[in-house]
Amino acid sequence: MDIPGDLSIPEDLAVGERIKVLRESRGMSRTVLAGLCGRGSDWLKKIESGQRDLDSHTLLMRLAAALQLSDLSLITGGAPEIAQPVPLGRLTHPGMPAIWSAVMNRVIAPQQQPVSVVALQARIDQAWQLWHTSGHQRTEVSALLPSLIREADGAARALEGEDRRAAHVALSDVYRLTGQATAYVAPAELAWVVADRALSAAQMADHPAAIAAAAWNMGNILRETAYPEEALRVVTEAADLIRPHLSTAPDDWRGIYGALQLHAAVTSARDGRDGDAWRYWDAGDQVAKSLPISYVHPSTVFGRANVDFHQVSVEVDLKHSRQALNVADDLDPDVMPSLERRARLWVEVARGHMQRGDRTAALHVMQKAREISIETLAYTPSARTVASDLWRQAPRSMRAETAQLAEAVGVSTAG
Template identity: 75%
Template sequence: MDLSDELSTGERIRVLRESRGMTRATLANLCGRGPDWLKKIETGERELRSHNLLLHLGAALQVSDLSVLTGGGEGGPAQLVSLGRMNHPAMPEIWAAVMNRSLTTAVTGPAEPAVLQGRVDQTWRLWHTSDRNRTEVGALLPGLIRDGEAAVRALDGEQRRAALVALSDVYRLTGQATAYVAPAELAWVVADRALSAAQDADQPAAIAAAAWNMGNILRETSYPEEALRIVAEAGDLLRPHLDGAPDDWRGVYGALQLHAAVTVAREGREGEAWRYWDKGDQVAKSLPASYVHPSTVFGRANVDFHAVSVATDLRKAQKALGLADDLDPDVMPSRERRARLWVEVARGHLQRGDRTAALHVMQMAHQIGAETVTYTPSARVVAADLWRSAPRAMRKDAGRLAEAVGVATV
């Protein structure tokens, strides 16, 4: 993006933020600040003097040099610790499967819906259990997408409805596996197809799960109110069916509550965040103690993990770390979710200024789920921060972590 030399640092930050579709609250949260602070920076009411905060802003806005923010000039900071562009080798094949959808019925017979659903369920398990989940799941997705589309085109009646539910699951999984690496247009297409397939199947739990997925896309692209709206509507749709419903239907309903809790926490709405979390907690209490939803991993452990996330997003570091101290991460069967828990704990330690502890738990997160850490923006921001400002004795370890997750250190 070409920025006028006449723009101030604050104006440059605003232009870059808006070009990336980010709200002030989202960008400020990535920098450990509130939206009012960022507003003052953008309007020139407050001068931005901290190099570390410039580093955070540059990393969050994915620019390669701090002069893009400062306008250069003599004496200005010259080099950003670049986070690089996140990409993944599986993306071309996934792109082709999604964007080159066939309009004709396959010559070979369609997959049986039950067999197709079984393959999807196995791939969801792989997503949650592999430390190379994007690579391994990404290799399977193109075939699942094509087979799911072929089944929907070829079948009718109840078999077609079952195939639509499976196809919706495929597209939800595609959204998870390509998050932060897919072009924006693919992310929206995938989320919309997951919801459309579920609606065509007229199956409330599938619609609610697809809405949960759409809510993720909306929240991560800085549309928090729209994300709240869609998960609330999904909850209203599902609630009348919960009495006597399968456990997985209640699991989806609980996941919607946790989604809303994190969404409002990122906006600083503390009371609402804990009220939504309480609703999710009540759902978990109504389910068997060992219950885990197959795709959202909603259950007792995930509710407790989300309490840490909510507290961290609210910048209640002491509470977040206290909650984390009481957790047994091994009860969570999802490697991906365990790794993200430790990233949240690292963020809490950084909020308290304890970089040694933050580095230790980030190393744990990377050991548990290397690709989860590598392809999660908040984790990369933490890694960049640690490389920049870790204690001297920890610099080598911080550098190794930064290089492992793809953060440039030169």
């Protein structure tokens, strides 16, 4: 369903004003529309009045679906002859059915065959490494996850004593990896089950670093489903939990503590809180300085390079595009061992160029990101948004290239 035939939306209206016009044309209250998006009416009031930006691709799609729109450009604006189709469902990936079965169809009886938790943890560690080193990380890791989930779940119930604790750490690790590999493609109920099981398993192990890592994962789910306050609470509480151990802790404990600080920095930046964002980023920067220059956390890839990459993200989220691009100019992306994270850096740089209206530069760096990891672009909402915006706004001379990029990442150019 599109807008009623007698309703005309002026081209100069901001996003929030467009949402208000569309909502009122449907006869919907703020409370009803906000509730359909999983938010409160005060949140929607701030969006409609322009007091708060709507940067979440997920929430844009929820609003479009709740308003029964088939074209996202009715909310975002843009040339009327270029449609922005609203998908009928979430992104999909062929690995999801098997993962769904492994997560949701748990075996109740304890595992009978002997389990080596050391060997199991080694396989999980290898899967994490694959996530960071493959350009098709979702496809390759998703193929490994069903058996890892079942074996880790069985080990956590079959083993005793210290082996049982170690098995719960392994189980938490594999559920965290599942959360990464299914982000933006998992149904909401699966995403929450996976995040909760990762945290519960870490708590069963009574392992502060595992709890902190699971909280980092939970924070991702909360932030990406538009609960920034809850995300910030989870990661700061986890940081408080692990902080007393830092003076004598292994490097990886400090690494996850630093990752929590960077998470809080981005969460604050997306909410427009400059001071908090830089305070958390500075804390992460100090942790990186306390670690060996070559240190990289095995799952979050926290380290010197990731701190610098997050500086770009924070600047972009705060709409400081010039500063973001200046920082990016001084970075060497190749020092980051994670291809997934390296590709996301180029997406952030592209966002900075788009904020400045430089579509040529944005297209160039998006092509670099595509060469590094096409699956990162295809399954990351911010990358898909850049690809869509590039195609919609491209001058005639760039139409073919931007259309090719959009199609490569799964953004429809029909209509």
